[in-house]
Amino acid sequence: MKKQFIKVKDFANLAKIKRQISDTLTGEKSAELKEALTSLISELDASEVEVDEVAFAEQVAELIKKYMSDPEAEVPAAVANAIAKKIKAVQDSIQRTGGDKISQKVKNEIAKAIFTAKKDDRKAIEDSIKKILVENGVTGLEFAEAVDYSISTKWEDLNPLLAKLKRTFMSKFFYSTDAMNAVAVIAKQWDKTSEAGVKKTIQAITTTPKEISTAYAYARQEMNQEDLDDIAEVGQESTFLAWINNELDLHLANTIMMAILVGDTINAAGKRLTKFETIGTKNATDAFTFVAGPATANNPTVSDVRKMCDTIHNPNGLPKVLCIAQSLLTDLSAYTYAAGGDVHYRTREEMAGQFGVDEIYVTDVLSNVTGLHAICLIPQGYWYKEKKALNVSWQDYAENRLNYMKEKNIGGAIHDLLSTAILKEGGTILVTLPEVG
Secondary structure, eight states: OOOOOOOOOOOOOOOOOOOOOHHOOOSSGGHHHHHHHHHHHHHHHHSSSOOOHHHHHHHHHHHHHHHHHHTTTTHHHHHHHHHHHHHHHHHHOOOOOOGOOOOOOOOOHHHHHHHHOOOOOHHHHHHHHHHHHHTTTSSSSOHHHHHHHHHHHOOGGGGTTTTGGGEOSSEEEOOOSSTTTTTSSSSOOOTTTTTTTTOOOOOOOOOOEEEEOOOOEEEEEEEEEEHHHHHHHOOHHHHHHHHHHHHHHHHHHHHHHHHHHHHHOOTTSSSSSSSSOTTTTTTOOOOEEEEEESTTTOOOHHHHHHHHHHTTTTTTTOEEEEOOHHHHHHHHHHHETTTTTTEEEEEHHHHHHHHHHEEEOOOOOGGGGGGGGEEEEEGGGGEEEEEEEEEEEEETTTHHHHHHHHEEEEEEESSSSSSSEEEETTSOOOOSOOOOO
């Protein structure tokens, strides 16, 4: 009796699939099919690109079709049926036109379920969306996936610099400012003759704890029900929901990045984002930030910016990013071929080479701090922790309004020593570059 093929729910779990095929296809005549299937999966498993479910299903279907057409080939019916069901599930959940996951009709129904939730009840919304998927014959998608396909993008990707920071699950870490070439720190050799009976020297490092604390940062919208009715009448619920999600996520991402670079001085006291270590407001060099000054007051040059960027300690060769206002970048990139000639401007890529950085992030928030000209950082050296994210909507029937809010319990701090630097008035004027040890 042939073994029953175990149904595959997750095509990403390729190793598990391979074991199931190996356990199922045990007959001598099915050895060739088993080899073909496992070879295909091994190839996908070794691939560095994302495996596409549709392409995978089509390739498996071709193998099954080939062996089914051969009267001499033994293909367990359970295998063919299981794969056929999976292919159908993929096809049901993916609208071929435009490669979209679910139809606009279903997206609109999902958006409506979120908008018309009677209270902040994730379970009620989840049940409504699952019901919509069932009624429309959409299979192979969980609740979160259905919502993501309808409305979402990665919130941190809405700000290109925030997307480069390192997300951590740690709340506390330790660092040391001891010189790495100090006798108390460096490694030692054991001499079996002269040090017999003597204990090996213990490395003496002084460590300091640093903590990432968090608080809720939020962005909230309120919409008139009459306006939502107009949107629903023309079938644009999902488009509007995608827009409002993007809008709130964008403001969260940009405000967090502002808090990191120059601090939150825009919001009223009590509503400011204060759980992110700010780089640009520092007035003295510390273990994590070098504070440099221009050679001539209020007149930073390319050389000043380059020297500031070069103070960053980067033993692992990680990408460095320069944050600068467009007005200063324009001034520093300007040149003329000859006296009296027209002004030309070097490209951002050329200027990145001049400054010794991998990328330039243009932002005008630097003007929020008086005397601040530029910031350079290793993005991977700045760590942030997100404990929880909330996405809620609720109706206020007393005023016929819908509230929609995105909220994150989040905070961040500089982790890597001397991984940031700033150029500001009053900083250390660099004639020669300091040693970083």
